[in-house]
Amino acid sequence: MASGNNLPAAIIHRLPHFTLSFPSAKHIFNPIESSDPLYPIHRPSARVVIVLGTSPLKTEHLDQYPSVECVVATSAGVDHIDLAECRRRNIRVTSAGSAFSEDGADYAVGLLMDVLLRVSAADRFVRAGLWPVKGHYPLGNKLGGKRVGIVGLGNIGTMVAKRLEPFGCTIAYTSRNKKSEVPYAFYPTVLELAANSDSLIVCCALSDKTHHIINRDVLTALGKKGIIVNIGRGALVDEKELVKLLVGGELGGAGVDVFENEPEVPKELFMLDNVVLSPHRAVLTPESFDKVTEVMNANVAAFFSNKPLLSEINLYD
Amino acid sequence: MASGNNLPAAIIHRLPHFTLSFPSAKHIFNPIESSDPLYPIHRPSARVVIVLGTSPLKTEHLDQYPSVECVVATSAGVDHIDLAECRRRNIRVTSAGSAFSEDGADYAVGLLMDVLLRVSAADRFVRAGLWPVKGHYPLGNKLGGKRVGIVGLGNIGTMVAKRLEPFGCTIAYTSRNKKSEVPYAFYPTVLELAANSDSLIVCCALSDKTHHIINRDVLTALGKKGIIVNIGRGALVDEKELVKLLVGGELGGAGVDVFENEPEVPKELFMLDNVVLSPHRAVLTPESFDKVTEVMNANVAAFFSNKPLLSEINLYD
Known part of the structure; x- marks a missing residue:
């Protein structure tokens, strides 16, 4: 070579x-x-x-x-x-x-839509031959009007926001510093952002400071109908707590491209219809x-x- | 009652x-x-x-x-x-x-993204336990830069266009009449639109005039990498030809919410990874x-x- x-x-x-x-x-x-x-x-x-x-x-x-x-x-x-x-x-x-920013932003929006509108789950329903047997598939959720919180408003986060605006989403964010040039609401902590959001999109860098930034408290604040999307790094989210809350019905859904021990994915998630799993490929x-x-x-x-x-x-x- | x-x-x-x-x-x-x-x-x-x-x-x-x-x-x-x-x-x-327009437009974009970025297929890959075995999943396709043709620029079609703009897509359309107020390229026939598009989104009304408007010629013009999304009505597309071209690798992929004989879905599609199937629920x-x-x-x-x-x-x- x-x-x-x-x-x-x-x-x-x-x-x-x-x-x-x-x-x-x-x-x-x-x-x-x-x-x-x-x-x-x-x-x-x-x-x-x-x-x-x-x-x-x-x-x-x-x-x-x-x-x-x-x-x-x-x-x-x-x-x-x-x-x-x-x-x-x-x-x-x-x-x-x-x-990778554009592709990352696209994929984040794609995962959010897929979880909310239940696209993958509906596809599974049809492929399993259940449509003629069971009739109507459960309702999806509308994207418009949803409050989307962006964790880390860098290149990718900003592009996510721009893409979600025409869907009628309300954007807020948390970041190390408030950015004076953006029109979105700023929350100083991810916990406050979660409490005021219907969905969280995690697209910040992983460091000592952001390890498990999405912990049990944040996920609980996001709530039973809350959806989390992670296209950053697996260790940004406390995966064990994420799995517990999803299995217990304490969180609305998740779109996950990155995991703490890739390529291992917690098997409990394979059973859930409100979860979309992706093999760390958002930007590929x-x-x-x-x-x-x-x-x-x-x-x-x-x-x-x-x-x-x-x-x-x-x-x- | x-x-x-x-x-x-x-x-x-x-x-x-x-x-x-x-x-x-x-x-x-x-x-x-x-x-x-x-x-x-x-x-x-x-x-x-x-x-x-x-x-x-x-x-x-x-x-x-x-x-x-x-x-x-x-x-x-x-x-x-x-x-x-x-x-x-x-x-x-x-x-x-x-x-239903907003939900229809959301779902059309969701299906397009799902097929292009291969979200459902990647989810299936992870759930089947293939990530640790096979390693990297095949690359997805970038949404930005794609030429998206909209068949029927009514309420839904217009909202689809607005949603795709910030992703960097180039929008064109065909409609009964050219609309002077929109900035998108107009093609007088769906065949010309298909020949100049990477993806087609079908969201016009079904009538005698639009029955099988998406026929073999249109699909062939869309080409081997072309993607079709149908959220209108099943009979807008010649489903038999669609299945043949998909099975033969002559069409890039499809996101389909509506079918000619619902709830029956052609079984040949169940085997394809470049297809996303949905049980007529775009707007639900x-x-x-x-x-x-x-x-x-x-x-x-x-x-x-x-x-x-x-x-x-x-x-x-």
Whole structure:
């Protein structure tokens, strides 16, 4: 896979079975896989490490790349990368930036609609041959007029809001800071947001501060008819409590793309009709792959030519 | 069920197993069911017949109501009512008007998103326990940038367009007439619209003129990656051809809420992952039921007090 040209090399870091690849990156620089015969030669000197997907990059992994100066992530969230350790080692980190935002926002709206309107459940009903036998399927819920609370009004959250407006939803949000430029109601805590929302869409970054930000209290405040959609990271939600409340009928429904122990999904959810389950794929479309490849290429090229990085994470925030 | 008051009676006409009911209507007038002991007394003299859902009202049914002057439908489409015969008998007909439009538009967008983003299929994948076994689920398709063609730009079609705009879709339409007030491209035929669209959303009324308007040629023009969504009536689409093209991989996918022989659904579709099936329930939410009850009440009340009807069908169109 490595070429004989003089392009600087970037080492690819990935989980063994992470099968995504970015062919067009080869035209910009040398992406060297661990299967490549040149890998042992380049590994100690590589200045750039590309992290595919959510492959963990912790201290023990960083130790394998002693010369790394820049970690290029291909995901929007970088919770799989030990940012504190990168800061300590003076390593810069870039993310996918907004490459996935549109797809993420689309999928969040898609999951919310699917749970509310019961599309997947209705499809299951028809495929099981129940329509001629049971007659009318239970009513869905109208999207218009619903109060949708957005947890994290960043790129994705903002696009979710814009997409839901013409459906007649009322948008509110919580975020680290109130944003003066948006017309939506701001709640300083996720608990207050939940108490004033019919549905919550979780699309913030996972960090020490946001781990289990959706806990039992928040879900209880959302209430028996409340719906939660999570397209962020599994650990943003206390999954055990989510399952308990759903099974007990204490929560209206859930659309879940991310889980705490992927690819494991709590089996109790398989029985529920008010839940839509998705295998961490909100942003996986051919278009977003092209876009993230562009961002990755641009970051690697910028690094090697000493230009400003495009989507650098602020490690001192 | 009939009350002893002096309200004029309206006869309820429904299929035997049509289980919907409109309790609040009782406060406005006497809705008399066939199970009511007063039914045989009121049937010959009833001036209003309320048709529940899509219960057929043909010549033989109209004969049962010799005094009927006004037929109040509870659906947006009135293809189940013999309009020519009503015109001949000088019977006025009202529909649900726009009571269902928002829900219909929501569901159309929901089905399109579900097929494109593969939400139901991904849910099935997770519930079957395949995520840990097979790893990544196939990519979905991005909604943004798609050319969406709307067949019938009435109440529902217009609301579909407004909802899809913030996703970055390009909207075009075909309709009986070009509408000067809308910014979308107009195609005079559904065939031209299909040839210039990635997805078609069918939301026009069913009539002699629109029967099988979506035929083999239209579906072929839509193409191998094309997606069709039907929330209108089953007979708008040539279902046999739809099934053939889907099974043969000649069409990209389909989101179908209505079928030619409901509740029968072609079994071949049950095997397909690029199809979302729904039991004619696009508009069935508690909110739309409230709204249609209002419209129905208002029409009956207007009729009995000689006021203009709210959502009268033009039988001379």
